[in-house]
Amino acid sequence: MTDHKEYLDQHGIKKTKQRILILNILSQAENIMTVEEIYLELSKQGVVISLSTIYRIMELFLAKGLVVKSIIPGNNKGVFSLKRLEHNHHLICLKCKKTVALKGCPLTEFERNVEQQTEFNIVDHNLELYGYCNKCK
Amino acid sequence: MTDHKEYLDQHGIKKTKQRILILNILSQAENIMTVEEIYLELSKQGVVISLSTIYRIMELFLAKGLVVKSIIPGNNKGVFSLKRLEHNHHLICLKCKKTVALKGCPLTEFERNVEQQTEFNIVDHNLELYGYCNKCK
DNA sequence: TTGCGAATGCTAATAATTTGCATTCGCATC
């Protein structure tokens, strides 16, 4: 994903400096990030974007399907990650909150079954695994 | 689950009127509930339990593993559902927010694989499916 | 029945997120 400007175009999102910066950060992040972490990462790069703008941009990315939102239990904050070409999920340590990105998603077939059973049109899902990492267990 | 008092005992949770009432509501609920919905359901039954107590009880149930917590997107509230003997997940309509409980869980095998790959000890997961119900699609 | 620690309810505090509004930006048009 080298050209984020075009990526925004493709999704019908107007290009702004802030959106491109945030998209950069998300695309370089290995793991899920809170709004605050995005803010801090921007700060490290010497950029300040107001929190409300970050919230608005994440909401926009979410609505446009660029991003997935979930929560970490025991932590009332939204976390976001970019939807990759190869869609994936995260494993979260309940003690130290470390997160690990997993390869692949086991749900494709399950979703098809559920669509048939329920007459829903399934467009997305949210999956996180919780456990204890080898240090914390 | 006819005897909730014993159920609490088994999990090392002290029995109180409030906990038993909430457990009743959760066990009769087909779907996930917010703290507010629990509060309102109690009101319908002519019972008032303070919101902070409900929060505390849900936190306790969560810690003891009686309950699963997740979020509905576009809605910054925690939602809870009782862990059933037959563990399951929910499908949520992104438009009307209707939720449907699904039978079964497709993740057992996936979790075992992930445990081997990551050296995590996986204890739980969170899965919701999103889509549009037949009225909204 | 009594007593103690834990649970509850109230109110106030906190933390995350959202909103209103003035300013600035992106981009199309001249």
Add this chain to the structure above:
DNA sequence: GATGCGAATGCAAATTATTAGCATTCGCAA
């Protein structure tokens, strides 16, 4: 390149969900 308009941003204030402090009450064992 200059101009203009609607959309995006930043700031500060408002909201909303959730948590914490503390006095009162409850559950249960002795």
